[in-house]
Amino acid sequence: MYEVNEPRIIHEVIEGNAVVIDGERGLYYALNPVGTFLFSALAAGASPDDVVEALAEGGGSRGWDAREAVPRFLGELLRQEILRPAREASRTHDLKPPAGGEAPTLTCFEDLQELLLIDPIHQVDISEGWPVERND
């Protein structure tokens, strides 16, 4: 089982997409809805098998293989030190995957200090919001 690497990692789900901050390395991660589901479920104590099962039961048409994507995504979360093996066992029972959706992704924005120089009102793409900069 796994847990969030706190207090180094601080995270929050904003409108269905998790935002993860690695304060020590100054990294910002944005997760898509399926990535957010996997991250939340794994951080709450679900096993990778539970998650694969929940995705299979959740239905919806997916153009990707959960049995391949879940271990790969978990590996990425562990490699980035966002999750770590849990010190205490906990178990979640309520796994509700999003219907359909793209394969889980973890987008990393490097150098947070640089990102924080982007004005969240005037310099960002209005539909995407901070930290996605406006193109012009």
Next chain:
Amino acid sequence: MGIPASYRFGAHHPLKAGHLRMLKAIVCGGEEGKRAFSEWEAGVEFDEIDYLAQLLAPALYVAAGEAGYDGPLRPRLKSLYTFFFTKTSLLLSAVAPVLEDLRRQGVDAVLLKGAGVSAALRMPPGRRPMHDLDLLVAETEGSRALDILSACGFHSVRATEAQRLYWSPHGHDCENGRGHRIDLHIAALYEHVGPGFDDGLRARTVTGSFLGAAARIPCPEDQLLLACVNGVRAPLVFEETYPDNLLWILDAAGLIRGAAIDWGLFVATAEARGVSYNVRYALRYLQSVDAGLVPTGVMERLRDNLDYGSFYVERALRVHTRYHRRRQAIERRNARSGNRDFSLRRIWDRHRIKRLDESFISCLLSFPGYLKLVWGLGHFWQLPGHALRRLMKKMEERKCTRSTNRASSTR
């Protein structure tokens, strides 16, 4: 010497319409909140909102989401929410090791202000932006706590003890070089510094949760008192005409709604600390946002005039010290000459006013760098030559002016 109108006691500066609508939309809820939000949305020029409004945006984003709002400003509010979440998270991860070290070494630290309220109300980091972490330690433990902070990379920003006493007599402002700050308080309030003044607050502390660990926080009554007094310091103590932050109103409203406030204890503490007038002043802001926040009878039990004791003397001294006279004199000179004046005296004035909180020597030492920048020179060694050329040019101009004057008088 008369006191300017904005310094006069009792001069209450009402909240600006835009701020008031945002605060009502967040605090009031229901129909009144929705109405305030609609009015704000209709009247706001989002590209122009000031920093105080930007700080309120995350809470407004949450309140609007709870009310089911899905209009055009939602992504813009979300952008600010994400920004402040990130900024606050970075601060929190920088201060987490310090809290851990203080705990491990047995220093009894109490979380104050934003951190204390976040811990009490269990707010996510994005909801309550924080610029620094406020910690209260006993005065006797101050130097030990400073050593621990120093070992974690947080050093005092004041070069001398005199500067610290001038700027923050109630604590030490520390920074880690990456812009993260910890205000290490040895007294909870700027207005109330002295031995034993925080004994009551410390005895009444409760346990909250902060960064996944248990943390000591003041009881709701003390948190409310601190929010009120800190919130109105700018208009009451300094020469500001408006609160320098409005988050305290959200904190106060959250505390009142989230806990059963013992108003008797609250009033008695305010009186005992000599900040009864400040609290009354602050509660007027709360009432203007939501009249229901302050129960009937509370205002009447608080002083409606300031006791002209140490607070008045301290404030009068602070406002009219040499610092302010000097600052005003320099500002007047700068206003007269304008920013295009590159004479040595004016450049020095501009440099000095930026660094008035530094010692004269430190200011003098950094002056060549500033001068090089203003004169647009590539190297320090060019300074004497450039200064000499300017001096000769000036003497030449004076000579020309004198001969012109002589010629015109002869004519």
